[in-house]
Amino acid sequence: MTATPDEGLRTGPAAGSGQPVFLSRFRPRGAVWLAAPAVLVLLVVLAYPLGIVVWRSFTDPAPGIENYVWFFQSAVNRTVLQRTFIVAGWVTLVSLVCAYPYAYAMTIVGKNMRLALILCVLVPFWLSGVVRTLAWVILLQDSGVINSILRGLGLSPVKLIRTLPGVIIGMTQVLLPFMILPIYSVMKGIDTRLLQAARSLGAKPWKAFLQIYMPLSLPGVYAGAIIVFILSLGFYITPALLGGPRSILLSSLVQNQVLSLLNWGRGGAMGVVLLIATFVLLALAAPLMRQKHTSSRREA
Amino acid sequence: MKRFARALALTMTCALALPVFAQDKPVAGEIKEGSLKGKTLTFVSYGGIYQDGQVAALKEFVDKSGVTLLNDGPTEIAKLKAQVDAGNVTWDVVDTADLPPYVHCGTLFQKLDFSKLDVSKIPPGQVGECSVPAMNYGVVLMYKNETYKDNPPKNWVDFFDTEKFPGSRAIDGSGDPTGGLIEQAFKAAGGDPKAMTPDDIEKGIQKLRDLGPDTIYWKTGAESQQLAESGEADMIMMWTGRAMTAVKNGAAYTPVWQDWLVVMDQMTIPVGVKDTDAAYALLNAYLGANAQAVLTEKTSYTPINSDAKPKVDDATAAFLTSTPERNAQGYQQNIPFWVKNFDLAAEKWNALLSGN
Numbered sequence: 001m002t003a004t005p006d007e008g009l010r011t012g013p014a015a016g017s018g019q020p021v022f023l024s025r026f027r028p029r030g031a032v033w034l035a036a037p038a039v040l041v042l043l044v045v046l047a048y049p050l051g052i053v054v055w056r057s058f059t060d061p062a063p064g065i066e067n068y069v070w071f072f073q074s075a076v077n078r079t080v081l082q083r084t085f086i087v088a089g090w091v092t093l094v095s096l097v098c099a100y101p102y103a104y105a106m107t108i109v110g111k112n113m114r115l116a117l118i119l120c121v122l123v124p125f126w127l128s129g130v131v132r133t134l135a136w137v138i139l140l141q142d143s144g145v146i147n148s149i150l151r152g153l154g155l156s157p158v159k160l161i162r163t164l165p166g167v168i169i170g171m172t173q174v175l176l177p178f179m180i181l182p183i184y185s186v187m188k189g190i191d192t193r194l195l196q197a198a199r200s201l202g203a204k205p206w207k208a209f210l211q212i213y214m215p216l217s218l219p220g221v222y223a224g225a226i227i228v229f230i231l232s233l234g235f236y237i238t239p240a241l242l243g244g245p246r247s248i249l250l251s252s253l254v255q256n257q258v259l260s261l262l263n264w265g266r267g268g269a270m271g272v273v274l275l276i277a278t279f280v281l282l283a284l285a286a287p288l289m290r291q292k293h294t295s296s297r298r299e300a
Numbered sequence: 301m302k303r304f305a306r307a308l309a310l311t312m313t314c315a316l317a318l319p320v321f322a323q324d325k326p327v328a329g330e331i332k333e334g335s336l337k338g339k340t341l342t343f344v345s346y347g348g349i350y351q352d353g354q355v356a357a358l359k360e361f362v363d364k365s366g367v368t369l370l371n372d373g374p375t376e377i378a379k380l381k382a383q384v385d386a387g388n389v390t391w392d393v394v395d396t397a398d399l400p401p402y403v404h405c406g407t408l409f410q411k412l413d414f415s416k417l418d419v420s421k422i423p424p425g426q427v428g429e430c431s432v433p434a435m436n437y438g439v440v441l442m443y444k445n446e447t448y449k450d451n452p453p454k455n456w457v458d459f460f461d462t463e464k465f466p467g468s469r470a471i472d473g474s475g476d477p478t479g480g481l482i483e484q485a486f487k488a489a490g491g492d493p494k495a496m497t498p499d500d501i502e503k504g505i506q507k508l509r510d511l512g513p514d515t516i517y518w519k520t521g522a523e524s525q526q527l528a529e530s531g532e533a534d535m536i537m538m539w540t541g542r543a544m545t546a547v548k549n550g551a552a553y554t555p556v557w558q559d560w561l562v563v564m565d566q567m568t569i570p571v572g573v574k575d576t577d578a579a580y581a582l583l584n585a586y587l588g589a590n591a592q593a594v595l596t597e598k599t600s601y602t603p604i605n606s607d608a609k610p611k612v613d614d615a616t617a618a619f620l621t622s623t624p625e626r627n628a629q630g631y632q633q634n635i636p637f638w639v640k641n642f643d644l645a646a647e648k649w650n651a652l653l654s655g656n
Contacts, residue, residue: 076656143530162516240519245473246655253654259378260475261646 053268060265067269077253081273084250085281087164087239088232091171092179095228096221098172099179103220106180107187125177133238136170137161140242162244170242171235178231179224186220222289226282233278250274328418328605329588331581337366339578345395345434346565347373350541353598354395354434354586361585367578377408380570384408389572392579399476401431401566402639409568416580418587421605423622425632426564432583434565435595436602438540438621438630439478441556447534455558456484459535460507467534470527471508473517477649479638480561480631481537482508496634498641505648517653528553539563541600544619559631560621564604596620 057067071077106117124132139145140160147157160166190213198208236251243249250270258267343358345351351373362369372391377400383389384407394409401409409430419427426433441459443452447467458465472478483493486504496504508515516533518524521542527533528546536553538546543555567586569579585591592603596610602622603610612620621630638645 076651076654079656080654137526141530141532143532241523244513244655245515245517245653246513248654253650256646256650259376261643262378262381264378 053271055268056265057268057272058265060268067265068273070266071269071273077250077270080248080250080253081277083247084233084274085277087168087171087247087249088229090164090168091175091232092225092229094168094172095176095179096225099176099183099224100217100221103180103183103187106184107190121177121180124173129174130237130241132174133170133241136166136173136238136242140166140169161242162247164243164247167239167243167247170238171232174238175228175231178227182223182227183217183220186223187217190216218289230278233274324415326416326418326584328421328584329590330418331361331364331585333364334366336578336581339366339575340368340370341392341575341578341582342370342372342390343393343395343582344372344375344391346375350599350601351395353595353601356598357591357595358582358586359594360590361582365581365585367582369582377404380408384571387572389570389574391570392573392575393582394568394570395434396431396566396568397476398563398566399479399635399639399642401428401568402635403642405430406571408571410571410573410576412569413580416577417584421589421607422587423604423606423627426604428566431566431568432587433604434567434586435592435599436562436564436604436621438602438626439472439480439561439563440538440540440543441560442528442536442538442543442546442551442553443556444531444534445552445554446531452554453535453556455556456481457488459537460485460488460511462511465535468514468516468532469511470516470518470524470533470536471511472524472537472539473653474519474521476642477638477645478537478561478563478633479635479645480563480633482645483633484559484561484631493634496637498644501641501645501648505652509652525549525551540619540621544600544616547619548615555619557626557629560626560629562621562630562632 058065060067102117102121106114109117137144141147142157142159142161144161146160150157160169194212194216195208198212199205203211233249234251235249236255239247239249240252254267254270257263257270343354345354351371355369355371358369361367375394375396377396380389380391380394383391405411405428411429412432414427417432419432422433423436426436441453441456444467448465451465453459453461453465459469462469471481482501482504483496485507486496486500487493489503489507491500491503516527518527518536521539524536524538525542525546528536528538528543528551529549531552540555540560543553547553567583569576569583573579587605589603589605589607589609592605592608593610595601596603596608597612600612600616600619602620606622620626
């Protein structure tokens with residue numbers, strides 16, 4: 001996943017093999033040990049606890065698959081699981097629509113303006129997600145800023161808070177930097193002379209954009225989309241504060257089982273189901289991305 | 301001066317009480333000088349102004365007994381279970397919500413030895429096998445003055461009557477179901493809460509569901525307060541502490557005291573603590589009239605020692621639940637029923653809260 005934006009930096013006719021030339025020639029055996037510290041940390045803080053979660057889901061309170069049977073027999077769980085993926089999909093889409101032009105703008109404006117745009121992305125990023133979510137409560141609520149303005153203009157107020165669109169708005173704002181930054185990092189590496197070349201060969205501007213620029217920017221789009229999608233699946237505080245009962249996501253149900261009902265086996269099973277569902281979805285999306293990616297290479 | 305007077309009163313109470321009960325019978329609030337020197341106790345509660353108040357109430361205990369008091373929190377039953385399961389319990393005294401000490405009595409919480417505690421000043425019906433109350437508070441129905449002007453709701457049945465009392469409702473969705481509210485919902489649906497069966501839980505929940513999709517389930521006490529202060533909902537189910545703060549901050553809402561739901565936090569000693577006697581000493585000190593008065597002055601919650609004489613302002617006094625009048629209006633949920641049906645109620649409640 002993290003390699004994708006880098007690949008974007010090396011795009012252009014010369015990139016070909018997908019490996020920088022110096023690396024493909026010089027590849028010492030021991031290089032793999034450079035990853036050892038990270039692997040060690042991941043083993044301790046990710047693999048081990050995850051193993052316990054999986055183990056519990058099959059053994060607590062009794063050995064067997066009863067926790068999974070319970071999960072799929074409960075209409076609440078099925079609805080909320082489905083809703084979690086739908087919300088994550090929407091958030092990814094809305095983020096993409098907002099982030100793509102923004103990232104593009106960042107590549108074409110002057111130095112000072114670019115700095116301002118980067119700050120606009122990063123400053124909210126430094127604030128706590130809870131603080132930002134509470135700010136959205138004040139903006140979106142029925143007696144809030146947006147509805148006061150609407151009423152002041154003589155328009156009828158809209159229901160935003162405790163609705164799915166409200167949750168999507170709040171989550172998109174929190175996650176936007178994760179979409180903008182990968183796309184921008186790919187876009188700034190795109191050689192704009194390719195566009196000039198296309199134009200000089202007679203392509204209309206929109207065609208040059210669609211056939212040359214956009215395919216080259218796709219690795220950034222995929223990277224951003226995957227990060228945003230996966231982060232959305234685990235969102236807890238924003239849906240809890242901005243949503244109503246019809247916008248609760250799976251993490252809230254997990255929290256309930258683990259912290260309030262002490263059904264750790266069930267909570268574990270819910271986590272495992274979410275994890276597997278995510279893997280399956282990514283596995284399904286992977287060939288699609290690879291194909292588009294290589295075809296864009298060829299066109300480039 | 302106040303503190304001196306109180307200390308004097310306490311000394312006198314002790315002096316009077318000691319010969320009568322002899323040495324071994326504990327007296328609430330009595331602390332043995334230097335008895336816990338070199339020992340450490342970890343007290344766990346919910347943080348914020350509440351735990352600060354509890355620590356202030358325990359200051360005398362710390363000063364006199366010589367114990368080192370550590371604070372931790374917030375209380376999470378899951379964390380406690382992890383400690384008990386691992387056989388390494390570091391929480392000595394834990395403040396919990398209503399039901400957990402009943403649900404996990406003997407498994408996570410010790411059955412209390414009442415020869416080591418003086419519970420004689422606690423209001424009747426509040427001492428459990430594994431718990432003593434930490435304080436009392438209420439859940440009240442707060443209505444928006446502007447919406448209901450001359451025809452305000454008078455009880456929970458009116459809360460569930462959206463035809464006679466149109467408007468949006470806000471309900472405590474912060475965690476476990478509130479048994480008392482489901483009982484009131486069942487009553488509004490024409491049932492008799494005294495004769496409730498497990499099947500009736502769904503009927504009560506359905507009444508809540510019938511309030512409609514505009515119903516707000518607030519997640520934190522702060523959120524309920526924010527709803528009142530911004531006038532978001534027409535009727536709000538609120539904790540008295542939050543209701544008081546909202547009104548102090550200018551929320552134009554009025555409490556309905558008829559059938560206010562009696563709730564309490566509980567004080568417990570987990571299974572497997574290292575020094576049980578020290579934990580008992582803390583509990584017994586906490587139950588004292590003086591400690592309870594300090595707690596109320598700092599937090600506005602109602603003391604659970606009937607001798608406590610806190611000095612509070614009028615706004616706080618208006619929301620204290622210990623007056624004879626309030627005692628007569630309060631509604632006590634059927635604790636044994638909700639303990640027995642905890643899982644079922646929680647399951648149905650979660651279904652409601654996730655829009656099903």
